[in-house]
Amino acid sequence: MKKSLSVNDKFCFCPLSGVLDIIAKKWALLIVAILGNEGEKGFNELKRELGSISPKPLSDTLKSLExxxxxxxxxxxxxxxxxxxSLTPDGRELRKHLIPMLIWVSERGGQDMPGCPIRARNNSPETGETSKGN
Structure with a gap:
């Protein structure tokens, strides 16, 4: 059974440093968001949705996330x-943690952008959730 951690517990981030380095990259969380919204996408579909990404950074980011x-x-x-x-179960769990952060940013003046790839609900067949918009 996993122990619940509190704010007073000491944390060691050393084992996570590789994961944190990858998800902190420019495109990683957007890719997680898009795959979480749609369930699965091909390389060119992802490239189209991300707009200004070149093939090499997209390929490198996908390999790292994989x-x-x-x-x-x-x-x-x-x-x-x-x-x-598509997202793995860990990828879907990470996406769930993105939503509260985005709400927090939005409440502090963050702006919705047209075509934003992140929605609070998704159309992913794995979860059975349906989209409710941004």
Missing amino acids: RIGLVSKKVLETSPPAVKY
Whole structure:
């Protein structure tokens, strides 16, 4: 059974430093948000939704997120082969923690942007949730 931690407990972030380094990168949390909204996306679909990202940073970020267990990659047996990315259970859990942070920012003057890729609810088939908008 996991012990609940309190604000008075001491924390060691050393084991998490690699994970924190990856999710703190420019595109990582946006990718998590998009995959959380949609369930799964192909490489080019992600590239289109992110807009100004180049293929190499997208590929590198997806590989990093896959390596730490937040994103899974499925190769479809089509001709030509296609790839779909989706969140793992850990990735979906991380996404759930993003929403309160975004609400906190919004309450302090953060602005909604047109086409924002993060929604409080999602259309992901894994969770059965439906979108309610930003």
